[in-house]
Structures are given as structure tokens and as C-alpha cells.
Amino acid sequence: MSFLSYLINGISLGSVYAIIALGYTMVYGIAKMLNFAHGDVIMVGGYIALISTTSFGCPPLLGVLVAVVCCTVLGVVIERVAYRPLRNASSSLAVLITAIGVSYLLQNLALLIFGANTVSFHSVVPVPALTLAGGKLTISGETIVTILSCIVIMIGLTLFINRTKSGQAMLAVSEDKGAAQLMGINVNKTIGLTFAIGSGLAAVAGVLLCSAYPSLNPYTGSMPGIKAFVAAVFGGIGSIPGAMIGGILLGIIEILGKAYISSQLADAIVFAVLIIVLLVKPTGILGKKIQEKV
Numbered sequence: 461m462s463f464l465s466y467l468i469n470g471i472s473l474g475s476v477y478a479i480i481a482l483g484y485t486m487v488y489g490i491a492k493m494l495n496f497a498h499g500d501v502i503m504v505g506g507y508i509a510l511i512s513t514t515s516f517g518c519p520p521l522l523g524v525l526v527a528v529v530c531c532t533v534l535g536v537v538i539e540r541v542a543y544r545p546l547r548n549a550s551s552s553l554a555v556l557i558t559a560i561g562v563s564y565l566l567q568n569l570a571l572l573i574f575g576a577n578t579v580s581f582h583s584v585v586p587v588p589a590l591t592l593a594g595g596k597l598t599i600s601g602e603t604i605v606t607i608l609s610c611i612v613i614m615i616g617l618t619l620f621i622n623r624t625k626s627g628q629a630m631l632a633v634s635e636d637k638g639a640a641q642l643m644g645i646n647v648n649k650t651i652g653l654t655f656a657i658g659s660g661l662a663a664v665a666g667v668l669l670c671s672a673y674p675s676l677n678p679y680t681g682s683m684p685g686i687k688a689f690v691a692a693v694f695g696g697i698g699s700i701p702g703a704m705i706g707g708i709l710l711g712i713i714e715i716l717g718k719a720y721i722s723s724q725l726a727d728a729i730v731f732a733v734l735i736i737v738l739l740v741k742p743t744g745i746l747g748k749k750i751q752e753k754v
Contacts, residue, residue, distance in 0.1 A: 465597060466719045467712065472603040472672065474711020475610035479665040480688030481695070481703035482617060483658030489698035490634045491651045493543060493555050497562035498662055499685015503570060505531045505663030506670040506680060510581055520584035527663040535659025536652050538562055543655075544648065570678035578677040581670040602672040609668060613661065614704050621700065626653060634698075683727075687714075690734050696747025705745055 480502060487495045505527040512523035542562050546554045587601030621627035629650045632640040641647050662681075669684060670676050687710060695706025710730060717729040737744070 462719075466715050468599055468603060470712035470715035471708055472606045472711070473715060474691075474708035475606045476665050476669045476672070476707075477684065477688045477691045477710050478610050478704040478707025479613055479661050479668070480684060481692040481707045482613070482700060483661050484689050484692040485695075485697050485700060485703040486630075486654050486658050488692070490630050490654045491543075491547070493547075494559060494689075495538075495543075495655070495658070496556070496559040496685070496689075497538060497542075497566060498658065499681040499683075499688070500563050500566035500570075501531050501534060501659050501662040502666035502669065502681035502684060503676070503678060504534060504566060504681075505666035506581065506676045507570065507574060508663070509584060509667045510579070510670075510676060513582060513584060520586060524584055524664070524667050527667060528660045531663035531666075532656045532660040535655040535662075538659075539652050539655035544651075547651075567678050567682075574678065576678065578675050581674045581676045583671040583674060584667055585671050600672070602668070606668045606672060609664065610704065610707075613664070614700070617657075617700060626650070630654060687727075687730065690730065693744055694734055694737055696744030699744070699746040702744055702746035 480498065483498050483501075484495065487493055487498075508530045509523045509527040512518040512526045513520055518526065542558050543555060546558055549555065583602060585602045585605045587605050589601055590599045590604060591597070592599070621630060629640070629645045630653070632643065632645055633647055633650045637647050640650075665684075665688075666681065670680065688707065691706040691710040692703050693706070694710060695702030695704070697703075713733055714726050714730050717726040721729060741747075
């Protein structure tokens with residue numbers, strides 16, 4: 461029964477990684493950029509939800525909605541100010557260095573505003589725990605909501621990409637920006653929408669993560685952001701189903717590694733598995749090899 465409990469916790473943690481990884485994989489798949497500030501947007505979402513529900517007395521759902529809206533706006537601003545001017549830069553390192561700079565900027569602004577102390581986060585999940593097998597297995601409300609949220613977001617995002625005009629524009633831009641622009645697609649608007657969606661998802665992930673592990677500080681999003689990037693690469697960066705599969709597998713590996721091997725080596729195990737997967741399949745689980753045209 462303990463293995464089943466660990467497995468469920470792993471799926472829950474992996475669902476958070478999957479939601480974050482969706483932001484990474486969308487931005488890379490469409491804009492061909494690695495937004496390493498994405499993890500810090502998680503932290504911003506957590507603080508906004510905390511302030512909304514405690515200082516302003518908003519109901520939990522409204523607090524989450526406020527966090528999503530604010531992070532969506534933040535994502536658009538980051539893309540417009542930091543990334544768009546460098547989109548046609550001769551070196552991809554320029555965007556990468558800018559992304560790291562934005563990450564440190566958000567962390568240090570949080571340090572100035574909230575301080576370095578870790579604060580307690582009040583869960584925004586009103587769902588009670590579920591007890592099974594005569595009380596031997598208990599599934600927390602946060603775990604239930606996190607897994608269901610991941611499934612709903614995955615289905616909704618897939619339908620959005622495949623069934624809407626904006627989603628089709630994203631697919632066109634991901635294939636060829638120049639050709640998409642010639643066909644009348646507003647590339648800037650499409651990439652801005654991608655950042656907006658990814659940042660909104662980061663806010664949801666931040667709230668779910670802080671509800672399951674009730675603490676928050678300016679560095680809360682750093683390690684989950686890195687692990688979610690690993691999950692995106694693991695599943696095949698640029699693939700939405702791959703991000704979900706990679707995130708869930710990563711969460712399961714991490715929790716089982718902590719439970720059966722060593723809690724101190726759990727992160728090392730995660731990265732070792734990634735290395736092995738990339739040695740066997742460099743494009744990730746669902747990634748596709750891109751043929752370069754010359």
C-alpha cells in the first residue's frame with residue numbers, strides 16, 4: 461500500500477512539472493526560445509495568490525484567478541520587453557543570457573518586496589482528503605485537484621491548438637515564421653499569446669505546488685522550473701503530450717527515488733535518467749527529428 465501511496469504522490473508532483481513544462485514546450489515549439497525565467501513566474505503566481513487570499517480576503521478560487529491574470533500579463537510584458545527585440549539576434553546566446561537576467565530580476569524583486577524568509581502558504585484547495593482501502597490509503601485533496609487539473613489543462617490545450625484559429629496560427633508559426641507572416645498571420649501577436657498562456661499555466665502550477673508543499677520564498681520556482689525543463693526535454697521539447705508524459709514520469713522517478721534509494725540523491729537520479737534517455741533517444745520520448753534544409 462505504501463508503494464501505491466508513493467506512486468500517487470509521484471503522479472501528483474509530476475502533474476505540477478507537466479503543467480510547468482507545457483509553458484516551456486509551447487514557447488520553444490513556437491518561438492524557438494528557452495524561457496528560463498518561466499520558473500520564477502511560478503513564484504510570482506504563488507505570492508499573488510497568497511496576498512489575494514490573506515491580505516485582501518479573496519475566496520481561494522478568486523485568488524487563483526487573480527494570480528493567473530497577473531502572471532499572464534507578466535508573461536506578455538517579459539516577451540515584449542526582453543525577448544522580442546532579440547528575436548532576430550545573430551546568436552541564440554543573447555536570448556539565453558537575457559532569460560537568465562530576467563530570472564534573477566524577478567528573484568531579486570521578490571527579495572526586496574517580500575524578504576528572504578520562507579512564509580507559510582495556505583492551501584487554496586477546498587477538496588477534502590479521500591480515504592480508501594479501509595483507511596490504509598489517504599489521498600489529499602491537493603493531490604486530487606492537481607492530477608485533475610493537469611488532465612483538464614492538457615485536453616483543453618490540445619483542443620485549443622487543433623481546433624481554434626489562434627491555435628492553427630501557432631502551428632503555422634512553429635513550422636515557418638516567414639511563411640506564416642506571408643499568409644497574413646501576426647507573428648508577434650501569436651508569440652505573445654504563447655507567452656501569455658505559458659505564464660498563466662505557471663501561475664496555476666505555482667498555486668498547486670505551494671498548496672501541496674505549503675511554503676513560499678523568492679526561490680520557490682527555481683528548482684521546479686529546472687525540473688520542468690528537464691521534463692519537457694525528457695518528453696520531447698515542442699511536444700505537448702510529451703511534456704505531460706515527461707513531467708509525470710519525472711515526478712514518479714523523483715518520489716520513488718526518495719522513498720527507496722535516497723532523498724539526498726533523488727535529484728541526481730532524475731538527471732541521470734534524463735541523460736540515459738537522451739543517449740538512447742536524443743529527441744526525447746515523443747520528440748521528432750527535424751530535417752535541416754540547405
